[in-house]
Amino acid sequence: MTNQSKKIVFFGNERLATGVRSSTPTLIKLIENGYEISALVLNQRFVHSRSDRDPEIIKIAARYDIPILSPDIPGGLIEKLSNTRADIGVLVAFGRIVPKGLIDLFPYGIINVHPSLLPKHRGSTPIESVILSGDAQTGVSIMQLAETMDSGPVFSQRVIELTGKESKQELSDALSELGSTMIIEVLPKVLEGTSTQNEQNESEATFDKLINKADGEVNWSKSAIQIEREIRAFAGWPKSYTKLGDVKLVIIKANVVENSSLSSGEIDITDGLLVGCGQNALRIHELKPAGKNNMDASAFIAGYRNRIT
Secondary structure, three states: OOHHHOEEEEEOOOOOOOOOOOOOHHHHHHHHOOOEEEEEEOOOOOOOOOOOOOOOHHHHHHHOOOOEEOOOOOOOHHHHHHHHOOOEEEEOOOOOOOOHHHHOOOOOOEEEEEOOOOOOOEOOOHHHHHHHHOOOEEEEEEEEOOOOOOOOOEEEEEEEEOOOOOOHHHHHHHHHHHHHHHHHHHHHHHHHOOOOOEOOOHHHOOEOOOOOHHHHEOOOOOEHHHHHHHHHHOOOOOOEEEEEOOEEEEEEEEEEEOOOOOOOOOEEOOOOEEEEOOEOEEEEEEEEEOOOOOEEHHHHHHHHHHHHO
């Protein structure tokens, strides 16, 4: 059978982490490679919305007249998906557990693009968790979706080496592009029945914790290395927020300064904007005061000197 005769239901918005944007490379490549997308299933109520805050994938669906469905909208999702008679599901950042009854609708099941080297970093925050952990590498796993979270057999896996300077958006973009290339390579083999699968080693599985708004509050008693990782991992959401003097702000970019004599939370503006941490110090390069636009440290010091010293 040709790609054109293979029908796919696409699950997810391709935003691999909270607070990032997406160019939706997987859905676009599937369309460009001749697959028929029978429906787009989103975990949110975006069926009739066209807001700028909507996932970018909404515009792609509109461009190609792809119907949008949601588990949260009444009307029988399983029945609607069954009526599509799709061969397979492809899932990228869906944001909820898919029940077995839905997986079983598709003759070839559902294939998941997961942005980690499974079985490490299972869960919904693998990109943030890799940054927070200071991992030297990460990657993408193409897996068969199973009832238990991120536990299915893996078709393909590729590694990305990390520099330790990636922002959440940069890492998300790199993994999105890699995943989109991999799914185009794997999918024909799955549909032809020639693919191979490797079961995950459960003894090596790690599970990432959920991130909440409170995690974004900067704790200056932590090491500068850890705070700098949080700034990159929490960019977009929940953001790294704090008060310097009486000024509420979000830290956008910073780097670690070693061997500082500053105590935790102590501010020094003699050479840029330095803040002491539990170990070493943080030099802040870009920030956003509450209600203002992003600014560099020199502009912030010029405007807020009397409120932070």
